[in-house]
Amino acid sequence: GGGVHDPFDIFSSFFGGARVGGGGGSSRGRRQRRGEDVVHPLKVTLEDLYLGTTKKLSLSRNVLCGKCNAKGSKSGASLKCPSCQGTGMKVTIRQLGPGMIQQMQQPCTGCKGTGETINDRDRCPQCKGEKVVQEKKVLEVHVDKGMQNGQKITFPGEADEAPDTVTGDIVFVLQEKEHTKFKRKGEDLFLEHTLSLTESLCGFQFVLSHLDGRQLLIKSLPGETVKPNSYKGINDEGMPLYQRPFMKGKLYIHFTVEFPDFLSGDQVAALEKILPAKPQTQLTEMEID
Template sequence: MKEDYYEILGVNKSSSDADIKKAYRKMAVKYHPDKNPDDKEAEEKFKKAAEAYEVLSNPEKKQRYDQFGHQAFEGGGGFGGGGMNMDDIFSQFGDIFGGAFGGGGGFGGFGGGGRRVVKGSNLRIRVNLTLEEVANGVEKKIKVKRKVQADGVTYKTCSTCNGAGQVTKIQNTILGRMQTSAPCHTCGGAGQILDKKPSDADAQGMIAKEEMVSVKIPAGVVDGMQLKVTGKGNAAPGDGIAGDLLVVIQEKEHATLKREGDNLHYDLYVSMPDAVLGASLEIDTVTGKVRIKVEPGVQSGKILRLRGKGIPSINGYGKGDLLVHVNVWTPKTLDKSQKDFFESMRSDEHFQPKPEKSDKSFFEKVKDMFS
């Protein structure tokens, strides 16, 4: 089981953004590869801290993590997926260290002394899931059109910054000579520029290519939830890293089952004879049809609870329930003999309403359903 992000950074859910950033900086400086060369344990802690900070520093991701835990980000590696990449960390969090490790805020020994690691753009795609797929989890094969480097494309060292990715300027000010560094405007900080490319490639040496991507979708996902598959977005020029594929979940409406969180609702219509005499009736569930017993004398509005027949919790806290709402169906048309029968029963004591204390009112049933 993955470690809790709050425990990794030594903070809690009520910690401020500043406290979370401070805790991450402290850990990252302590376990930075420059201070711990060839130390695999320190490198792993450095990656875990970056993964935790990437989620907790983002309000939207933090909210999803607080609600769904680690499963909110399953479906691929990378941040939130357990497959941390050093280039990812340095490109996204380099500014948090100030000048602690040289290179104008970069990382000594990584990224070429301030050279920026270029990352390709992300792609977003919607995936439609049936309620059965949501309940059981599913692996989807998705056709994605993404940009990749064309065959035969080559890059060369940027002549403006000589591959450093940054240019340094010295200015005379009233305080003396000031030295400043900024990303190279020619290569955008990558340290490389396009050298040769085939005719069908764009200005960055990229071509569009279709690819089948496999996405594992865990059980219990929610409509609108976003999963990330690291490295399956658009590729980056040169030796940059590819962007991510963002998979947005869209849940299809079921014909008979209605979802409410992890619980499901089913409207069961019972004939008057079945309501009076009792019956064994077939209903839908997310795992197939099952039979349930309707007791004799069942009242319209009765709720039958089938425990564990709902949707699995995305956090792994068991399954929801299936709530079967009984509706006694009153016939609208009767022949003469049927009408005569019910006329004869008007004054019969067995047909007179006699609610018991156990027969709850409509408002009590609604209250129980939501509690």
Template sequence: MGVDYYNILKVSRGATEEELKRSYKKLAMKWHPDKNSVNKKEAEAKFKQISEAYDVLSDPQKRQIYDIYGEEGIKSAELSSPSGGAGAYRFNPRHAEDIFAEFFGGSDRKVYGDGVASQGGKKAPPVESKLACSLEELYNGSRRKMRISRLVPDEFGKPKTVDEILKIDIKPGWKKGTKITFPEKGNHEPGVTPADLIFVVDEKPHAVFKRDGNDLIVNQKISLLDALTGHTLNLTTLDGRTLTIPVTDIVKPGYQVVISNEGMPLSKEPSKKGKLIIKFDVKFPSRLTAEQKSDLRRALGGAEN
């Protein structure tokens, strides 16, 4: 049979004219290119399919031929036209907007919400929500799925609650305050263009790392003995690697170890990273015995300079 127009419109083969209209309205609003700016090519193809299916099934002559002979039959049959004469059926993609206009008004109207077209007017103020992200997510990138509920008018104009899953691709290197906007995903009120939903990135505190711009800072506690004699640090990075960092210098107040390209990715150039900065907190003993003091004087007596 080729293309299944009934399946495209999601109706049974015995669907009434009202059922065809109701299903067309719902699907046309979902796939109208004005509502799918991100996947416009896919939307245009779906919108054309839906319009072609409705054009055939809503016409008794075309539907009868299609039911008997399928897609090949309808596209090779001689069909009468309102202006007289006859010709094989060919759906012109430009007619998709004409069909849409019959239901929702002129083609100059931009589609909003789920089942309504608006002539402009005022727009509801944007709605902002925090998007709390771990430092691992902001380092590696991730995908979040957010479930939202909002009010939209049904095909008869009555408000109904719909649930939707929004997908947010968190890019490596995004910072606190980064905004992700979903146009017109707020509640739809009569005469008002729906609000934009805006998610604002917030950073969760991390147990080991602290972020400073594109740099990562680690505060490392170290004993006085290790500060004087040397120490090797093993640090697990935000992407699961283990860094082995030998500290051979004497750790004095304010001493830091700086490692290039081990900080946060740069959002505009993720292959480059900031610095990893390790700061040290030397733990002094709370008390020493007389013998220990004597040993220290003997060992360090000539090391003041």
């Protein structure tokens, strides 16, 4: 946090895990505890990822109480918790059997492990001695063109504040909603389209409205046939590339061809006249006496 570039962020993004909790502080030479990161999923449409968008999100978070400077008391004084003598921990001893005891250490419930209490009359009226207050904050999340499902957008140091703690990050994880028309694979888009047999042989055209609302006229070349289960690739009509949005992937159209179930004798005769000749049968028909 604190705007300092942290090389460990690179590793955590490789492994897809959020850095959570106060662990690892000493290895990075930090004396203060590190607060937890807060991770939120953020649902986005394919249109959002194609065009880029800004989402305003209202979140409530704990911030240090300004009235008492996060002391919790009007005077700034605190008392040693009488329940744990200021250690923040309570040791309980259980007799398990003759000569056997179990010793357990737990955070003190009287002071929530802080080791201090505040005199009731000295309690800060703003935070009621909690040292933090809730604040509503609106975050503007910029979703850039070409971002991917699962990509993280981090707001360093915007998680809950707590005394003597380096504030953790708020992390939004993009969740791409399924699109009714387009499927995305990386920078490419895929579209299903069904042609009649006549269209597949004699040419076709159709209008496709793209993710940005543009109407594309998709048509076959003169004389071009389309085989069932084939793809047609269109350059620069896929997704924009992240941080290079002027470059785009490909749009692949996957064709299904609907064949007629049955042809009449006249249709068969007409087709045989214009289509290439059938291969000659190699075997001579056997005659039966």
